Amino acid sequence: MNKVKIVIAGPRGRMGKEAVYLTGRTEQFELVAVLDHKNEGKSLNELEGFSTYDVPIYTDIEACLKTEKPDVLIDLTTPEFGMHHAKTALSYGVRPVVGTTGFTKENLEELEELCEEMNRGCIIAPNFALGAVLMMKFSKMAARYFTDVEIMEMHHDQKLDAPSGTAVKTAELIAEVRESKKQGHPEEKETIQGARGADFDGMRIHSTRLPGLIAHQQVMFGADGESLTIRHDSYNRTSFMSGVKFAVEEVLKVNVLIYGLENIME
Ligand SMILES: NC(=O)C1=CN([C@@H]2O[C@H](COP(=O)(O)OP(=O)(O)OC[C@H]3O[C@@H](n4cnc5c(N)ncnc54)[C@H](O)[C@@H]3O)[C@@H](O)[C@H]2O)C=CC1
Numbered sequence: 001m002n003k004v005k006i007v008i009a010g011p012r013g014r015m016g017k018e019a020v021y022l023t024g025r026t027e028q029f030e031l032v033a034v035l036d037h038k039n040e041g042k043s044l045n046e047l048e049g050f051s052t053y054d055v056p057i058y059t060d061i062e063a064c065l066k067t068e069k070p071d072v073l074i075d076l077t078t079p080e081f082g083m084h085h086a087k088t089a090l091s092y093g094v095r096p097v098v099g100t101t102g103f104t105k106e107n108l109e110e111l112e113e114l115c116e117e118m119n120r121g122c123i124i125a126p127n128f129a130l131g132a133v134l135m136m137k138f139s140k141m142a143a144r145y146f147t148d149v150e151i152m153e154m155h156h157d158q159k160l161d162a163p164s165g166t167a168v169k170t171a172e173l174i175a176e177v178r179e180s181k182k183q184g185h186p187e188e189k190e191t192i193q194g195a196r197g198a199d200f201d202g203m204r205i206h207s208t209r210l211p212g213l214i215a216h217q218q219v220m221f222g223a224d225g226e227s228l229t230i231r232h233d234s235y236n237r238t239s240f241m242s243g244v245k246f247a248v249e250e251v252l253k254v255n256v257l258i259y260g261l262e263n264i265m266e
């Protein structure tokens, strides 16, 4: 069996660490190197929590890809570096699996073109948790019948981007089927700026950041005399790993950009 050779960018992060452990327990995966912004020249097993991972740490992505020739790059860093990593990987014929959130529409278009040019796949998944993907799908289904909806996402207070990638993706999926509409009273006014949340095509997105939370979202639909709430909770970061594994397996089979696991989940 040919193992899938993997490089992980952001190995010391909350998600990156879990992804390293995923490669350790998955027989068909082989972690060949990691990409960090420090610790150049060290081995990962010199860092706390990684004693069984004897793989080199690179700070230069080009050197890493040239030397290690991986099949897949998993990126779990920041939007700025995630974009740079995904573009560089594709230019070397390496398939990116990106969990990093905060990408713009222009970023996605650029990656789509690069995939076509290089004839390589790339998967960008705003949320790898199976339940979160279902929550998004169910919300899109419900939006056909309920046009008034508010998205409430709740995350730990170390999160950099707001709204979350999941909330943005949920709003995009809902907007595909919901007739464009500005919700609330036409003359409503915020007496404190931001009180009504972010406006996405007339629907509102609210972001909460608190210590103790991991990743949670509820999508609330309202109509005359009833409401429907669809909610998902991630209580730990292992919840994302079956989706990371699935994305690594799937990215090897495609030569286009896939934005969201809902596009490849049966
Ligand atoms: N798609 C999904 O299911 C999920 C996505 N995320 C996203 O993943 C990203 C990472 O999240 P966390 O692990 O919570 O953040 P974190 O802050 O714990 O980890 C980010 C890591 O990236 C590293 N890093 C920054 N610049 C780098 C560079 N140039 N090269 C290599 N490493 C670099 C940092 O040192 C840090 O260790 C965020 O964008 C977050 O929104 C988080 C959870 C689930």
Ligand SMILES: O=C(O)C1=N[C@H](C(=O)O)C[C@H](O)C1
Residues within 6 Å of the ligand: 101, 126, 127, 128, 155, 156, 159, 160, 163, 164, 165, 166, 167, 214, 215, 216
């Ligand atoms: O930063 C996080 O933690 C998460 N980020 C992703 C997002 O922005 O949606 C996925 C999940 O919600 C956890």
